[in-house]
Amino acid sequence: MAIDLSTNTQTTLNRKTWDAFVSEHPMGHLLQTWAWGELKARFGWRVIRLAVVVDGRISSGTQILFRPVASKFSLAYVPKGPLVDWSDRAQIRTLLDAVHRVCHSQRSVFLKIEPDAPDDEALRDAICQFDFDMSQFTIQPPRSIVVDLEPDEEAILTAMKSKTRYNIRLALRRGVTVRSGTAEDLPTFYRLMQITGLRDEFGIHRLDYFKTLFELFAPSQAALLLAEVQGEPVAGLLLLVHRSTAYYLFGASSNAHREKMPTYLLQWEAMRWAKALGCQSYDLWGIPDADETRLEAEFVTRSEDPSGLWGVYRFKRGFGGRVTRAVGAFDFVYNRPLYWIYGQWMARFRRGALP
Secondary structure, three states, X not given: OEEEOOOOEEEOOOHHHHHHHHHHOOOOOHHHOHHHHHHHHOOOOEEEEXXXXXXXXXXXXXXXXXXXXXXXXXXXXXXXXXXXXXXXXXXXXXXXXHHHHHHHHOOEEEEEEEOOOEOOHHHHHHHHOOOOEEEOOOOOOOEEEEEEOOOOHHHHHHOOOHHHHHHHHHHHHOOEEEEEOOHHHHHHHHHHHHHHHHHHOOOOOOHHHHHXXXXXXXXXXXXXXXXXXXXXXXXXXXXXXXXXXXXXXXXXXXXXXXXXXHHHHHHHHHHHHHHHHOOOEEEOOOEOOOOHHHHOOOOOOOOOOOOOOHHHHHHHHOOOOXXXXXXXXXXXXXXXXXXXXXXXXXXXXXXXOOO
16 A cells, blocks of 8 residues: 555555565665565465655555464564654654554554664664664564675685685585575475474474465575585575575575585575675574674573574674674554563564574
């Protein structure tokens, strides 16, 4: 739905118009694209897109995901949004008024937003001025590592830790190969995901989720890469591309041939693939939300890192890049008693299949 302030009328949004807005907005992100909403719509979410139009152009907007809970209620979630100028109070108020009306119509317990903006105290204060509360429960990991793909390949390798470069070359010496997969390879990738989920104790999506994702984004915005040893698939990853960034969203590996370091070569080939496509950055997508000096310590306990991502951090950090942190999650509460129950549930069960 688009609200045209020039004519005070409502119009229908289409995919082309929406995706053009997301691509052009400074905070536009993969998770605000039309295709991402379509993916979520096929797996239990209701998707509503709102846009504010001024003089024929969208000035602000947001894609909201609604998840039914407790039969009569819903949870409202804005991944990597809303797309609004947080310094423009009038623009924010216009968009949020529309958002709140929709959330009330969906009987939302609360609205969670996770803007794709760097962590900044002034921005946090600006968001909280609109009656949002900072939330300790994020859906997407706020911290990530982003590798710059603009230098030549040798410079990218040089910026990696020496052990990572060694492992990439070791994989090549020991016969690991990497190939691009197709939709027919998704069951193989899913079996690797099952193995990884059991080994590392995290939830995974169903096979049809990955099939749908590939259907919606391939071939121009998605890549499936598989690492093999003598024809046996031993690791795989799924990449999605938006604008000039490649996002490493899902990775998996078997328990076989791990000493041959296939995951290191797989990541390097994914970076090479993204660079050849014209991407300027490679987002490794998720590390523990903790101070980097603490993460660099030799050991972090599960209580210190409830996400279980410390080992993932050690692996990803070896590829160089810079650690980034988004501003985090903010909740606007409509129903305090049910919101309290949500907080209790999240405190106990917050490891799952993301994104």
